[in-house]
Amino acid sequence: MGISGLLPALKSIQVTRHISEYSGKTVAVDAYVWLHRGVYSCATELATGKITNKYVDYAMHRVRMLQHHKITPYVVFDGGPLPAKKGTESDRKSKRDENLARGNAFMAQGKMSQARECFIKCIDVSPEMAYQFIKARFFHALRAESVPYVVAPYEADAQLAYLEQAGFVDAILTEDSDLLVFGCQTVLFKFDVVAATVVSISRKDFGSVAASSGDANGISLIGWSDVQFRAMTILSGCDYLPSIPGIGLKTACNLLKKWRTADAVIRAIGIEGKKSVPVGYLKQFKLAEKCFLHQRVYCPRQEKLVYLSEVGSDWNNEFDAYVGG
DNA sequence: TCTTGGTCTATAT
DNA sequence: TAGACCAAGA
Numbered sequence: 001m002g003i004s005g006l007l008p009a010l011k012s013i014q015v016t017r018h019i020s021e022y023s024g025k026t027v028a029v030d031a032y033v034w035l036h037r038g039v040y041s042c043a044t045e046l047a048t049g050k051i052t053n054k055y056v057d058y059a060m061h062r063v064r065m066l067q068h069h070k071i072t073p074y075v076v077f078d079g080g081p082l083p084a085k086k087g088t089e090s091d092r093k094s095k096r097d098e099n100l101a102r103g104n105a106f107m108a109q110g111k112m113s114q115a116r117e118c119f120i121k122c123i124d125v126s127p128e129m130a131y132q133f134i135k136a137r138f139f140h141a142l143r144a145e146s147v148p149y150v151v152a153p154y155e156a157d158a159q160l161a162y163l164e165q166a167g168f169v170d171a172i173l174t175e176d177s178d179l180l181v182f183g184c185q186t187v188l189f190k191f192d193v194v195a196a197t198v199v200s201i202s203r204k205d206f207g208s209v210a211a212s213s214g215d216a217n218g219i220s221l222i223g224w225s226d227v228q229f230r231a232m233t234i235l236s237g238c239d240y241l242p243s244i245p246g247i248g249l250k251t252a253c254n255l256l257k258k259w260r261t262a263d264a265v266i267r268a269i270g271i272e273g274k275k276s277v278p279v280g281y282l283k284q285f286k287l288a289e290k291c292f293l294h295q296r297v298y299c300p301r302q303e304k305l306v307y308l309s310e311v312g313s314d315w316n317n318e319f320d321a322y323v324g325g
Numbered sequence: 326t327c328t329t330g331g332t333c334t335a336t337a338t
Numbered sequence: 339t340a341g342a343c344c345a346a347g348a
Binding site: 037248 | 326328338
Binding site for chain 1: 339340341342348
């Protein structure tokens with residue numbers, strides 16, 4: 001899901017670049033989108049248990065594309081769901097099962113195109129499939145071409161952020177605006193294989209994001225710290241915490257300008273009384289912050305799990321239970 | 326003016 | 339599925 005409206009709000013610092021501009025660099029790749037798009041090409045085969053490797057071809061085509069331009073890809077896969085998000089997994093599973101059953105019913109009637117529609121909906125890139133994906137084909141293909149890869153203990157986002165922060169890679173290729181919240185410096189969106197371009201957003205440009213009259217989606221980030229930027233995105237609603245109803249990106253931005261800190265903003269909304277602050281919202285907010293800052297990731301150098309950023313003295317077991325053990 | 330929820334569309338065969 | 343885009347309502 002990412003942060004709704006964040007990319008349009010950062011329009012003024014988006015730069016379309018030819019990927020050859022990253023020649024000589026190492027780029028971390030979020031495998032999720034490639035997997036998702038790849039399975040479209042063979043949804044029927046996958047759902048009915050046929051063996052296929054078309055989705056590997058799809059991803060490897062992109063890997064080779066990067067290599068062709070002398071870019072070293074570092075492929076990152078999702079691991080298990082973060083404890084913070086567990087709730088949504090089971091109802092997704094039941095929806096998948098439902099679509100699988102409907103697809104099979106259509107197929108029994110010979111209605112292949114309608115069956116395919118259902119199969120597309122039931123295909124999800126589950127950790128099992130990602131695992132199968134690596135093991136069956138992609139793994140060998142990457143190994144054969146000495147392409148580094150890593151499976152995140154939890155979310156790929158945090159792992160991607162760690163790889164950049166720790167100096168393993170120079171940039172991150174993804175479709176998820178959350179990477180900016182995780183503190184990444186150079187994030188590349190909208191990889192276009194035909195034009196061989198990406199849309200780059202650099203953190204160093206945040207300071208020049210100013211609300212201009214011509215841009216209805218604009219926000220101003222002049223003089224903002226990472227703490228404030230992160231607070232704005234969490235307040236506007238993120239994967240870990242829905243927003244207080246009625247608070248979007250703009251309102252969060254304006255309130256933070258006025259009150260400086262998230263604590264003060266949440267207090268002010270409560271005192272004003274026009275919007276109802278859910279019980280425990282401040283606490284949930286703090287936990288969401290922890291997920292963005294200290295989620296568990298794998299360090300390829302130390303070969304063990306580490307925190308995305310080191311935790312402070314206020315850390316406790318409850319936080320650990322939230323960001324992964 | 327901003328949020329929210331709806332619809333549309335690309336994905337690739 | 340998820341982002342882009344649009345219209346309605348607060």
